[in-house]
Amino acid sequence: MTTTAQCLSAYKGRSVLITGGLGFIGSNLARKLVEIGDVEVSIIDALVPDQGGNLFNIEDIKSRVKVQIADMGDDYVINHLVGGVDYIFNLAGNVSHLESMLRPQHDLELNCAAQLTLLEACRNFNPYVKIVFTSTRQVYGKPIYLPVDEQHRVMPVDINGIHKLAAENYHQLYHRVYGLRAVCLRLTNTYGPRQLVRHNRQGFIGWFIRQTLDGGVIELFGEGRQRRDMNYVDDVVEALLLAGASESAEGEIFNLGGTPVSLSALAGELVSLTGRGSISPVPFPLERQLIDIGNAYSSYQKIKTALGWSPHTPLAQGLAHTVEFYERNRTHYWEPDANTVRRSNAAAPGD
């Protein structure tokens, strides 16, 4: 795309910090920036267990990125790291909805306290830096109309959503009050290579893929009738880069989004793509149902109009790339011995 090509040149000769850069989306972004060439890429990631950070995600580009394993909430570290960078892609955070209900204070540390530390560091030591913050469609809660646009009322249905909303508010506040050049993207379900698939607490797509490749059973709560939209990670990376390169995006909130698909259709697609796995409807577990949001998909009209972004990877193609990746790199994303670890294998439809 012309738009993207123009935007990519904005990063040439620049310095970029990615928080949570060893995770799923962060590492795909880092790879893209390395591919552009002449971009100084730094990563901070705490490798919080079960959050998706994985050194293998950057194994083949590790000589071309600087990695700091540290907590973003540590102001000594972050005050130093933000100095002199041109762009911050702020992807660090707790991403599990269910875990946030079990350990709310931990979620508060990762999604609020650490965000304040980063923003205070920018305000004090790099007030002209551009910041792209990844939030989540989850802040809207149970949709009252579909597709959900940016005017939809926010009503988070779990602790994670409350804290992501607070972190969005921080970014918007620091923009209004201190002129910090921050933009927020509300991501929908993202899938693709390098996503954590070891457990089912980080979105249903990775877990469905995992179950299929293991020849297991995809358990669908409520028969999988919920319809969700999904973005392939390369499309999300493109949106991040477009938002970072655009001055007019500063202070704005943009949805990403795509064509809605039912969970049962997604599962069917995966089973037919791989020729493995099977599908089984199961009753909705109470703790999931309480934070489930039913059908949910977003309008991406605002970012399409403002920045020219649309998702352009067809689901079948994105899934094929993803499956191929995990087949090739299975050992780095499965448990050391998957057979000895038994977990509930139904997906998290709240995601």
Add this chain to the structure above:
Amino acid sequence: MTTTAQCLSAYKGRSVLITGGLGFIGSNLARKLVEIGDVEVSIIDALVPDQGGNLFNIEDIKSRVKVQIADMGDDYVINHLVGGVDYIFNLAGNVSHLESMLRPQHDLELNCAAQLTLLEACRNFNPYVKIVFTSTRQVYGKPIYLPVDEQHRVMPVDINGIHKLAAENYHQLYHRVYGLRAVCLRLTNTYGPRQLVRHNRQGFIGWFIRQTLDGGVIELFGEGRQRRDMNYVDDVVEALLLAGASESAEGEIFNLGGTPVSLSALAGELVSLTGRGSISPVPFPLERQLIDIGNAYSSYQKIKTALGWSPHTPLAQGLAHTVEFYERNRTHYWEPDANTVRRSNAAAPGD
């Protein structure tokens, strides 16, 4: 009022915990509960400096309330205190908008982390307790229409507002997910006896009163044209008691509110009431202007319809009571030696 009389009987023979109970509103509530009689009143208050907690506020009822000086974020203390109580009036929190911008992490501790500690304690050790949480009109941010009702979009303009909104969301979430019997009130400017008047970071009314009684100058930013509504503390205490006694209020958010008055009219009223002090317009300081919200007043139609609450203390009468209180108890609310402490004496219009 009949409504109130009926509601007050709900508290007879019951046990009530007030968080932040040594503060302005909390101590007035404690006094009212003691006056009802046959109510077991406990208070937890950390006496965080400059937040308004003051042991003198309960001096003459101290033999009739149990006081624990402790941080609500300390789970050992709070787990113990919530056990067996019937009502929690949850008033603890950081209340300064300006201070929240200077020390955002401190505000996060007081207004988010400690609230999660309380709610987790209730969920685990007293899931049937009734909780009345005091939030603030400030969560609406700069009004897009007036008066602001509960459907008005929320867009906090400072860190304090972001965190109070998160704490509201916690209460609503714990209601929806765990059935906790929580109700939120969004208070407007409250004034009356026992408010902190030592500095100007806790609302303009107390500070105006203080300046008048000192024969000082009330400095009005932007000539004091901003119109705000104000509730006398006895009316706020009545709303708290009504909300606590009502089953149908659970899960709801209610504005308080009243008749809007310009800051210059309020200042004029005080000068004429006391025959002291003077008024001077001054330029708007930048750090205040950045978080100021202009005209702001709330519709209290929802709580009027649902619970029969209206503010019934006329401003002149409320101010007269307040002035009389501080004249009588000046030594407990002024600095030890006011003349040696010089501060900027303009009020915080963001409140």
